[in-house]
Amino acid sequence: xxxxxxxxxxxxxxxxxxxxxxxxxxxxxxxxxxxxxxxxxxxxxxxxxxxxxxxxxxxxxxxxxxxxxxxxxxxxxxxxxxxxxxxxxxxxxxxxxxxxxxxxxxxxxxxxxxxxxxxxxxxxxxxxxxxxxxxxxxxxxxxxxxxxxxxxxxxxxxxxxxxxxxxxxxxxxxxxxxxxxxxxxxxxxxxxxxxxxxxxxxxxxxxxxxxxxxxxxxxxxxxxxxxxxxxxxxxxxxxxxxxxxxxxxxxxxxxxxxxxxxxxxxxxxxxxxxxxxxxxxx
Amino acid sequence: xxxxxxxxxxxxxxxxxxxxxxxxxxxxxxxxxxxxxxxxxxxxxxxxxxxxxxxxxxxxxxxxxxxxxxxxxxxxxxxxxxxxxxxxxxxxxxxxxxxxxxxxxxxxxxxxxxxxxxxxxxxxxxxxxxxxxxxxxxxxxxxxxxxxxxxxxxxxxxxxxxxxxxxxxxxxxxxxxxxxxxxxxxxxxxxxxxxxxxxxxxxxxxxxxxxxxxxxxxxxxxxxxxxxxxxxxxxxxxxxxxxx
Numbered sequence: 423x424x425x426x427x428x429x430x431x432x433x434x435x436x437x438x439x440x441x442x443x444x445x446x447x448x449x450x451x452x453x454x455x456x457x458x459x460x461x462x463x464x465x466x467x468x469x470x471x472x473x474x475x476x477x478x479x480x481x482x483x484x485x486x487x488x489x490x491x492x493x494x495x496x497x498x499x500x501x502x503x504x505x506x507x508x509x510x511x512x513x514x515x516x517x518x519x520x521x522x523x524x525x526x527x528x529x530x531x532x533x534x535x536x537x538x539x540x541x542x543x544x545x546x547x548x549x550x551x552x553x554x555x556x557x558x559x560x561x562x563x564x565x566x567x568x569x570x571x572x573x574x575x576x577x578x579x580x581x582x583x584x585x586x587x588x589x590x591x592x593x594x595x596x597x598x599x600x601x602x603x604x605x606x607x608x609x610x611x612x613x614x615x616x617x618x619x620x621x622x623x624x625x626x627x628x629x630x631x632x633x634x635x636x637x638x639x640x641x642x643x644x645x646x647x648x649x650x651x652x653x654x655x656x657x658x659x660x661x662x663x664x665x666x667x668x669x670x671x672x673x674x675x676x677x678x679x680x681x682x683x684x685x686x687x688x689x690x691x692x693x694x695x696x697x698x699x700x701x702x703x704x
Numbered sequence: 705x706x707x708x709x710x711x712x713x714x715x716x717x718x719x720x721x722x723x724x725x726x727x728x729x730x731x732x733x734x735x736x737x738x739x740x741x742x743x744x745x746x747x748x749x750x751x752x753x754x755x756x757x758x759x760x761x762x763x764x765x766x767x768x769x770x771x772x773x774x775x776x777x778x779x780x781x782x783x784x785x786x787x788x789x790x791x792x793x794x795x796x797x798x799x800x801x802x803x804x805x806x807x808x809x810x811x812x813x814x815x816x817x818x819x820x821x822x823x824x825x826x827x828x829x830x831x832x833x834x835x836x837x838x839x840x841x842x843x844x845x846x847x848x849x850x851x852x853x854x855x856x857x858x859x860x861x862x863x864x865x866x867x868x869x870x871x872x873x874x875x876x877x878x879x880x881x882x883x884x885x886x887x888x889x890x891x892x893x894x895x896x897x898x899x900x901x902x903x904x905x906x907x908x909x910x911x912x913x914x915x916x917x918x919x920x921x922x923x924x925x926x927x928x929x930x931x932x933x934x935x936x937x938x939x940x941x942x943x944x945x946x947x948x
Binding site: 449450493494495496497503508512521524525526545546549550553570571572600601602 | 783805811812813814815818821822823824825827828829850853854855858859863864866870
């Protein structure tokens, strides 16, 4: 049975310095509140994994929480660049950021392999590109049946995966619907998992197209209303498109960003029950 | 139709990319590619499937006509070739190699770009075209810094697995339409937009481009112009991507 915890306790207990951490959710249900809680608790040296690092990882990277990023696309959707991400890769600010670049299909297949308990996944992409030169986790394998040479990528098994869903029940069964990405695979592949939800309810009413994660596959559930903002939670709130544009003005400049962390993230440090250290951003 | 803008010519040129595609998923990225795909759908390619970018297939007006969540793209659409992507490119070379990963050394780049996203899979699994709103030497380079989308020379070196569905179709820019039908699959001019000269293209490209056989890109028909101006893009977003 999954534990129902506060967001601060969930992050405090499940996310450790140096962990491989995946925050997933594509366009929809992006776990922003959890990302900011990681900043608040001053986590460092994380290897961040995400198919499409957008604002949520720009914030973590700018706050100095990460030493490495495993990804396939890093941008501010519909707006442009992630300036904190670029500053980290190009100028090592605030700390150097190593990157491990894959394609979308490569990332998705790595999660599937991880969730399936297999050591690697096979795909036809990458041939002819320069990525195998730069990314050590792409190798070649010969199909034993056809002789075709294909790309092999290792399973991703995060120390902890964090996702946001619409609802959970009191046993910790999780329900999400609408546009889903690789959340299911990310959770099943992980050693530990934290699911933030809009609300904890007595009973999960079925919804068409739902994905249900059973309580035994989830370590902890934390209620975090509007926890996906500025992305959206279908059935709860819409995407805040203006925020994505606003983020460009925050992320573009180191000082503006630092002020934002101080005023908008660390100032929200009111949940006194948080476990773990609280040294804040470096 | 002397008042037709360069952006409108480009929209029609992108629409023409989809001619003959039939019932496949068009994945246009950017304003002009999106308008082009919707224009094609509204006129000569009525079977073209358009995504809302998330989970639905929609018609030109945005009416939902199918369920195509993003994760299904990798299960069913990409590996079976029933897709035509029109992507952007930070760099393109003469063989159609494309870079959206990094400028400079990959480990510590001068410019970290968005990342290869789906390009390595797209280019070896289905038809891919590129849209370049500002044709210039910084984009059309002698050699790309990181091969993200696979060009013809690298597909040949990589062998059968890469070549089976490899199909880098065209590049549409603010100056013209190009393909890779030259000797050894080098880029050549198919049509230059009205008013664009071969010298202008040569000046804006770091490698030689044969434009001797290039025609003039066609103008929109009266119906197409009406659709672009009054139905698909009344706010004139196209002019922000391609200033007149």
